[in-house]
Structure formats: structure tokens, C-alpha cells
Amino acid sequence: MVNVKGLGWDADTVGELDHRLLKAPHVKLRSFSEGEKGDVVYCVDLRINRPNTNYLSTTELHSVEHFLLAGFRKYLPDNFLSVGIMGCQTGFYLVLLNEGNAQRISGVYKNILNDMLDAKEVPYASIRECGNYKNHSLELAQNVARKVLDAESNWLHVV
Numbered sequence: 001m002v003n004v005k006g007l008g009w010d011a012d013t014v015g016e017l018d019h020r021l022l023k024a025p026h027v028k029l030r031s032f033s034e035g036e037k038g039d040v041v042y043c044v045d046l047r048i049n050r051p052n053t054n055y056l057s058t059t060e061l062h063s064v065e066h067f068l069l070a071g072f073r074k075y076l077p078d079n080f081l082s083v084g085i086m087g088c089q090t091g092f093y094l095v096l097l098n099e100g101n102a103q104r105i106s107g108v109y110k111n112i113l114n115d116m117l118d119a120k121e122v123p124y125a126s127i128r129e130c131g132n133y134k135n136h137s138l139e140l141a142q143n144v145a146r147k148v149l150d151a152e153s154n155w156l157h158v159v
């Protein structure tokens with residue numbers, strides 16, 4: 001059985017919430033699914049902007065997505081399943097296998113964002129590896145990373 005509180009999440013914020021109440025940037029457990037053998041898939045929202053206020057550009061979303069993909073592969077190779085952009089352009093969906101600890105996930109997220117600030121290029125931004133390889137900006141991605149890092153103390157305060 002998954003103990004949401006024991007994993008460091010506010011149990012009241014798991015699941016779908018009224019988007020008018022959401023603060024951001026935040027890190028929020030959206031859902032989890034336990035398989036028959038006890039493996040657990042965790043879906044986590046990495047919300048960057050408050051809903052219905054302002055939106056990440058497709059370039060910002062795309063380049064940050066590439067960094068998240070590279071970063072979670074690097075730091076959680078046994079747990080990382082996928083990361084994708086939210087269609088509303090306010091954040092990202094992260095999917096992990098057997099890693100649902102709020103502090104662990106936030107710590108890795110912080111490492112990835114800090115790595116972004118030191119990066120010299122956007123990962124996988126070549127014509128071989130990306131479906132829109134010209135639509136990238138290291139500088140815009142770093143600006144997003146800086147903004148999210150500045151709000152780190154509030155990441156787990158979702159509402």
C-alpha cells in the first residue's frame with residue numbers, strides 16, 4: 001500500500017484540484033497506480049506557471065522538456081519512465097516507476113535545474129534526435145530554471 005503522507009506529500013492535494021486554487025511553481029503528486037506485484041507508477045506534476053495566468057512558449061516548453069528528459073534519465077535511471085509537456089503550457093507531467101518520495105523527486109529536480117544553469121547547449125537538440133530541432137533556446141530554458149529555483153521553498157505548497 002502506498003503511504004502518500006509517508007512519502008512527503010500533502011494527501012489533500014493528490015488528484016485533480018480546482019485549477020483556480022493552484023500556486024506555482026509546484027511539485028505535486030497527481031496519481032499513482034499499484035500493480036499486482038507491488039510495483040508502483042507515480043505521476044507527478046511539475047507545474048511552472050499558475051494556470052490561466054501566463055504561459056510558457058513552445059520554445060521554452062520544448063527546451064526545458066529536453067533538459068528534464070536528460071536529467072531524470074541521468075539521476076533516476078531505474079525509475080524514470082517519461083516526461084511530457086502539459087498542453088495548457090503551464091508545466092510538465094513526470095512519470096516514475098517505484099520512486100514516489102517527494103524530497104527525493106524534488107532533490108533530483110533541483111539538481112537538473114541547477115545543471116541547466118551551467119549547460120552549454122540543450123540536450124538532444126540535433127536533427128537526428130528531435131522532431132523540431134531548430135525550436136530551442138538555451139537562454140530561455142535557463143530563465144525558466146532560474147525562476148523555478150527561486151521558488152524552491154514553496155514547491156510542495158500546491159494550494
Ligand SMILES: [Zn+2]
Nearest residue numbers: 062130131132
Ligand atoms: Zn525535441
